[in-house]
Structure formats: C-alpha cells, structure tokens
Amino acid sequence: MIFAATDTQLRLDANWVDYLLVALYFAFVIGIGILARRSVSSSLDFFLSGRSLPAWVTGLAFISANLGAVEIVGMSANGAEIGIPTMHYFWVGAVPAMLFLGVVMMPFYYGSKVRSVPEFMRRRFGTGAHLVNALSFAIAQLLIAGINLYLLASIVEVLLGWPLWVSLIVAASVVLSYTALGGLSAAIYNEVLQFFIIVAALLPLTLVGLNKVGGWDGLKEKVAGSPGGAEQLTSWPGTALSGFDSPIFSVIGIVFGLGFVLSFGYWTTNFVEVQRAMASSSMSAAQRSPIIGAFPKMFIPFIVVIPGMIAAVAVNEVAALKSGGEGAATDYNQSLLYLIRDLLPNGMLGVAIAGLLASFMAGMAANISAFNTVFSYDLWQQYFRKDRPDDYYTGVGRKATVAATVIAIGTAFLASSYTNIMDYLQVLFGFFNAPLFATFILGMFWKRMTATAGWVGLVSGTLAAIVVGWLSEDAFGSFSIGVIPLSGQGAAFVAAGAAFVLDILVSVVVSLATQPKEESTLRGLVYSLTPKKDFHDQSEGRLAWWQQPTKLAGVALVMVIVLNVVFA
Amino acid sequence: MSERSTKQSPAKSPRKAGAFDIRTFIALLIGIYGVVLVVMGVVATSDTDLEKSGGWNVNLWAGIGMVVVAGLFQAWAMWRPVVIPGDPDDRDPDG
Numbered sequence: 001m002i003f004a005a006t007d008t009q010l011r012l013d014a015n016w017v018d019y020l021l022v023a024l025y026f027a028f029v030i031g032i033g034i035l036a037r038r039s040v041s042s043s044l045d046f047f048l049s050g051r052s053l054p055a056w057v058t059g060l061a062f063i064s065a066n067l068g069a070v071e072i073v074g075m076s077a078n079g080a081e082i083g084i085p086t087m088h089y090f091w092v093g094a095v096p097a098m099l100f101l102g103v104v105m106m107p108f109y110y111g112s113k114v115r116s117v118p119e120f121m122r123r124r125f126g127t128g129a130h131l132v133n134a135l136s137f138a139i140a141q142l143l144i145a146g147i148n149l150y151l152l153a154s155i156v157e158v159l160l161g162w163p164l165w166v167s168l169i170v171a172a173s174v175v176l177s178y179t180a181l182g183g184l185s186a187a188i189y190n191e192v193l194q195f196f197i198i199v200a201a202l203l204p205l206t207l208v209g210l211n212k213v214g215g216w217d218g219l220k221e222k223v224a225g226s227p228g229g230a231e232q233l234t235s236w237p238g239t240a241l242s243g244f245d246s247p248i249f250s251v252i253g254i255v256f257g258l259g260f261v262l263s264f265g266y267w268t269t270n271f272v273e274v275q276r277a278m279a280s281s282s283m284s285a286a287q288r289s290p291i292i293g294a295f296p297k298m299f300i301p302f303i304v305v306i307p308g309m310i311a312a313v314a315v316n317e318v319a320a321l322k323s324g325g326e327g328a329a330t331d332y333n334q335s336l337l338y339l340i341r342d343l344l345p346n347g348m349l350g351v352a353i354a355g356l357l358a359s360f361m362a363g364m365a366a367n368i369s370a371f372n373t374v375f376s377y378d379l380w381q382q383y384f385r386k387d388r389p390d391d392y393y394t395g396v397g398r399k400a401t402v403a404a405t406v407i408a409i410g411t412a413f414l415a416s417s418y419t420n421i422m423d424y425l426q427v428l429f430g431f432f433n434a435p436l437f438a439t440f441i442l443g444m445f446w447k448r449m450t451a452t453a454g455w456v457g458l459v460s461g462t463l464a465a466i467v468v469g470w471l472s473e474d475a476f477g478s479f480s481i482g483v484i485p486l487s488g489q490g491a492a493f494v495a496a497g498a499a500f501v502l503d504i505l506v507s508v509v510v511s512l513a514t515q516p517k518e519e520s521t522l523r524g525l526v527y528s529l530t531p532k533k534d535f536h537d538q539s540e541g542r543l544a545w546w547q548q549p550t551k552l553a554g555v556a557l558v559m560v561i562v563l564n565v566v567f568a
Numbered sequence: 569m570s571e572r573s574t575k576q577s578p579a580k581s582p583r584k585a586g587a588f589d590i591r592t593f594i595a596l597l598i599g600i601y602g603v604v605l606v607v608m609g610v611v612a613t614s615d616t617d618l619e620k621s622g623g624w625n626v627n628l629w630a631g632i633g634m635v636v637v638a639g640l641f642q643a644w645a646m647w648r649p650v651v652i653p654g655d656p657d658d659r660d661p662d663g
Binding site: 017021025028031032189192193196197200204211212342343344345346347348351 | 590596605609613627629634
C-alpha cells in the first residue's frame with residue numbers, strides 16, 4: 001500500500017494541459033470549501049452538515065470517504081497480484097454490511113439523535129466503553145490520515161518531482177483549507193465531486209486498457225497464460241486471498257471472516273462512514289445513504305481491480321514483477337500509475353492525475369472531519385469543557401482540524417520511513433472493529449446488557465484479536481511468533497472471529513453478574529424498549545418503493561448475489 | 569426528503585447547509601474537462617497517442633462522454649432544483 005517514494009524510474013509525462021486540468025480541480029475544491037463556509041452557522045452545521053443533505057449526496061459521500069488511497073492503490077495492486085478474487089473485498093466484504101447498516105442499525109444511530117458513534121456508545125454503556133471507543137477511533141483516524149497524506153504526497157513527488165516534504169505540506173494545506181472552512185459539508189460535497197472525477201479518470205482507463213489487451217476475452221486469455229493462471233479469473237474459492245490452503249476453509253473464511261466479522265465491524269461502527277449518513281435530512285434518507293452507496297460500490301471494482309489485472313499483463317514492469325523477471329516495478333502498488341503512463345495521452349492524463357489526487361485528498365479529509373467531530377463532542381465536550389456556548393465547539397472543531405492536519409504531516413513522515421510499522425498499526429486498529437460490532441449489536445437487541453459488560457467485552461475482544469495476531473505467522477510482521485500456522489488475510493479473519501466470539505461471551509457473562517441500566521434511559525438505544533414509530537418517518541408509507549430502505553436494500557442484495565454467481 | 573424536517577422544531581427554518589447545488593459544480597467541472605479533451609482529441613492527437621491506446625482517440629471519446637454526462641447533471645439540476653427544507657410543498661431533490 002505504500003509507494004517506494006524514492007523510485008525515480010516512474011515519471012508521468014504531463015504537459016501544461018494536464019497541469020491546467022489538475023489546477024482546475026483544486027480551484028473547485030477550494031471554491032466548494034468557501035461556499036460551504038457561508039452555510040456554517042452552528043456546530044451542528046459544521047460537524048453534521050446541519051442534518052440537511054439529500055440521500056444521493058450522503059450515499060455517494062458514504063462510499064467516497066472510503067475510496068481513498070488504500071482502496072484505489074491497494075485494490076488495484078491486489079487485482080494485479082491475485083486477480084478476480086479481489087472482488088470479494090467489495091461484494092462480500094462491503095455491500096452486505098452496508099445494507100445491514102442501512103436497514104438494521106441506522107435507525108438506532110439516527111433515531112437516537114446522537115452526534116457520533118462513540119456518543120451512542122456512551123448513552124448505551126456509559127463512559128467506560130465510550131472512552132475506549134472514542135480514543136481508539138481518534139488515534140486511528142490520525143494515523144490513517146497520515147497514510148493517505150503520504151500516498152498523496154508521493155503521487156505529487158512522482159508527478160512533479162517535488163521533494164516529499166514540500167508535497168506533504170502543500171497537499172495538507174489544501175485539505176486543511178476546505179475542511180477547516182466548510183466543515184463536514186465541504187468534505188461531503190467534495191467527496192461527491194471526487195467520486196465523479198475518479199470515475200471520469202478510471203472508466204476511460206479501463207476501457208482503453210481492455211481495448212489494448214483485446215477486450216474481456218483477450219484479458220482472460222492473457223491472465224490465464226500469466227504466472228497467476230486461470231485461478232485468478234474466478235472469485236471462489238479465493239485461496240490466494242484468504243491464505244488458507246483448503247478451498248472449503250477459504251470459502252468459510254471469506255464468508256464469515258471477511259463478509260461478516262471484519263466488514264460488519266468496519267462498515268457499521270466506523271464513524272467516518274456513519275457520519276456521512278447522519279448528515280442526512282430524514283430517517284429514511286439516513287437509512288438510504290449506505291444502501292444507495294452500495295450500488296456504485298458493487299461496480300467500483302470493475303474500474304479499480306480490472307485495471308490492476310490489465311496492468312499485470314500489459315505493463316512490462318508489472319508483468320516482470322509477477323514473473324520475477326528483469327526490470328520489475330518495485331511493488332504492485334504502482335500498477336495503476338504504470339498503466340496510466342502507458343495508455344493515456346496528454347489531456348486524459350491530467351484527468352487521471354486529478355482523479356488520483358482527488359481520491360487521496362478526500363480520503364484524508366474524511367479521516368479529519370470524523371476526527372474533529374469525535375474530538376470536539378466526545379472528548380473535549382464530554383471530559384474537559386462541558387457547558388460552553390455552541391460557537392465554542394465549532395471553534396474547537398476548527399482548531400482540532402488544524403492540529404489533526406499537523407499531526408497527519410508527522411505521521412506521514414513516519415510512514416515514509418517506517419512502512420512496516422504503519423501497516424501493523426493499521427492491522428492493530430482493524431482489530432478494534434470486530435469487538436465493536438459485537439458490543440453494538442448485542443447492546444441494541446439485548447436490554448439486559450450492562451454498562452460494565454460494554455467496556456469489559458470490548459477490551460477482552462480486542463485483546464483476543466491482538467493475541468491471535470501475535471500468535472500468527474505475520475499479522476504483526478516479525479513481532480508475530482508463528483505458533484498458529486496462519487498468515488495474511490487468513491490470520492486477520494481468525495483474529496477478528498476470535499474477538500467477536502469472545503466479546504459476546506464475556507459480555508453475556510458479565511451482564512448476568514452486574515446490574516442492568518434503568519429501562520427508561522434506553523429508549524431509542526435498545527430495540528425492545530423503543531416505540532416502532534421512533535424508527536420510521538411518519539411519511540414513510542407515502543414514499544415510492546425505491547425510496548423505501550428495505551425494498552431498495554433487497555434490490556441491491558439480489559444484484560450483488562448475481563455478481564457473485566456470474567464471476568464465481 | 570424533508571418529511572422529518574417539516575414536522576419538526578422551528579429551528580428547521582430555511583437551512584442553507586444543503587442549499588448550494590453540488591450538481592451544477594459537477595456539471596461545470598466535468599463539462600470543462602470534456603470540452604478541453606475534445607479539443608485535445610481533435611487538434612493534438614499524435615500517432616504515438618493512437619499507438620499507445622491501441623488505435624482509439626482517447627481524448628476525443630472520453631471528452632464527448634464527459635460533455636454528455638455534464639449535460640445530464642445540468643438537466644437534472646434544472647429539472648429538480650434544490651429545495652430549502654421548511655417549504656411546505658417541497659419535492660425531494662434526490663427523487
């Protein structure tokens with residue numbers, strides 16, 4: 001996921017037209033920040049866009065926030081390396097969880113009027129679980145923002161030949177200017193714009209690439225003849241992805257490990273995503289955001305994973321990397337850049353560069369806008385300064401944005417010198433998600449679950465994941481001791497599974513031994529204690545079928561199953 | 569879309585947070601990109617470019633595609649303009 005930034009071989013041959021197109025994009029980004037600034041009149045405007053956005057906007061922002069460097073670079077690299085099984089990260093590892101979030105969990109988040117996911121935690125389980133959740137989330141966002149920033153700066157470095165530190169500061173300043181000005185609205189509107197620029201960049205690239213290798217059939221033929229073989233053309237059983245030797249365990253691992261524990265943990269509790277939906281203007285719009293997002297999410301792999309596969313057969317450097325030949329690229333992360341260099345003329349090249357920069361910037365902006373909300377509402381307001389006027393918290397949010405950007409520059413430098421450590425830290429933060437989902441889902445549907453059970457379950461689940469990671473072969477690189485013969489994604493699946501199971505067990509046992517919360521405080525937070533009308537808009541019955549969350553989710557589910565079958 | 573907001577507290581008087589229309593921005597940026605690419609495709613396509621792409625005039629076709637998409641966005645923005653919540657008769661801009 002990290003570029004070798006010192007690599008001097010790869011240069012994109014951009015001319016003034018390309019730079020003009022890139023500059024134009026930046027002008028739009030800042031312009032949206034300035035316009036969004038005008039509409040910030042309260043802290044709710046700044047942190048949650050005044051809960052006023054239409055569902056298609058929040059739905060696109062929902063997936064754009066996740067369409068950062070890790071996704072574009074990482075998934076095209078996976079495509080180049082293992083081929084079609086990479087689709088599982090989208091069709092199994094994202095869409096079902098997004099639909100579940102919209103149909104089942106969003107009514108709790110939106111209906112209870114909390115301003116963040118950790119705040120839900122606090123109202124349901126009190127400050128113990130809240131502090132664990134808010135702190136681990138805030139720290140993780142700073143780290144990931146740094147990684148996104150580093151990737152952004154390394155693209156600028158490849159493109160313009162600027163030293164890394166100059167690129168870092170310039171890139172960070174652009175992100176800072178619009179997030180500090182316009183808050184979440186600026187971030188969300190830019191995410192929507194970014195989504196279309198990414199499509200405008202990657203769709204032509206994919207089509208030209210397919211033309212170059214002789215269409216879909218040509219690609220299949222070439223991939224089958226390449227070192228990966230025909231196995232890379234079918235999504236199941238995906239042993240290359242899971243790292244399990246047995247096809248049966250591989251399928252089980254992907255369905256339960258990736259499809260259930262990991263992805264539900266990520267998509268349903270990660271405030272970066274949920275915040276976008278919370279900015280919607282009504283309950284049904286909030287529910288529809290992740291569901292609307294699921295439709296483009298299904299098709300994004302076609303313009304991310306497929307170009308990676310094309311690069312692996314059409315770009316000399318990437319093909320050499322795969323076969324172990326001479327003149328190989330340093331790693332698969334550069335596949336997309338090589339393909340852009342080989343296929344696109346000046347003009348389209350500028351759009352492609354703008355698309356990549358857009359993706360990395362929006363990724364970072366999403367991390368920072370989620371961070372400043374959690375910092376201001378959940379940490380500062382909750383534990384330091386409780387009863388200040390609303391303006392005060394908007395000010396705190398702006399300062400937190402500046403501080404987060406500065407810290408992200410620091411993390412980006414760290415990322416450039418200690419690549420592996422950063423990867424392990426990301427793995428570590430991933431381990432916080434699986435127990436979070438277990439705690440949330442149990443807390444939402446079991447009124448007996450107690451506050452103590454909330455934080456004890458979280459901590460023991462997270463520890464279980466860390467222990468499994470440590471015992472595995474390589475989840476933490478050389479820190480892992482290799483007692484359990486699992487590596488790569490397989491280790492992550494088992495670690496997350498262990499965290500989920502242990503969290504549930506511990507929560508149940510502790511709940512039965514401690515005093516439950518007063519039932520009257522749990523309205524909106526626990527299913528059986530919430531009147532059904534709290535979960536629905538009064539007017540929901542009047543909406544057309546495609547505006548009703550459950551029906552729309554059903555359509556998405558059928559489509560994703562069809563995709564899974566077609567590429568099986 | 570404003571089902572809830574119309575029924576709720578008076579604080580929901582016209583909010584401007586959702587009031588500027590991102591669709592016109594998308595139309596404008598993609599439209600400019602499209603026009604620039606079409607021009608590039610017509611005047612600046614070299615034989616090397618054609619060879620790179622396997623014979624397609626990438627700028628020209630991508631440019632035409634973007635102009636069309638930009639037109640669709642503009643049409644959508646004009647057909648269903650953004651409504652400010654609080655208006656009793658509003659229709660949902662996201663359809």
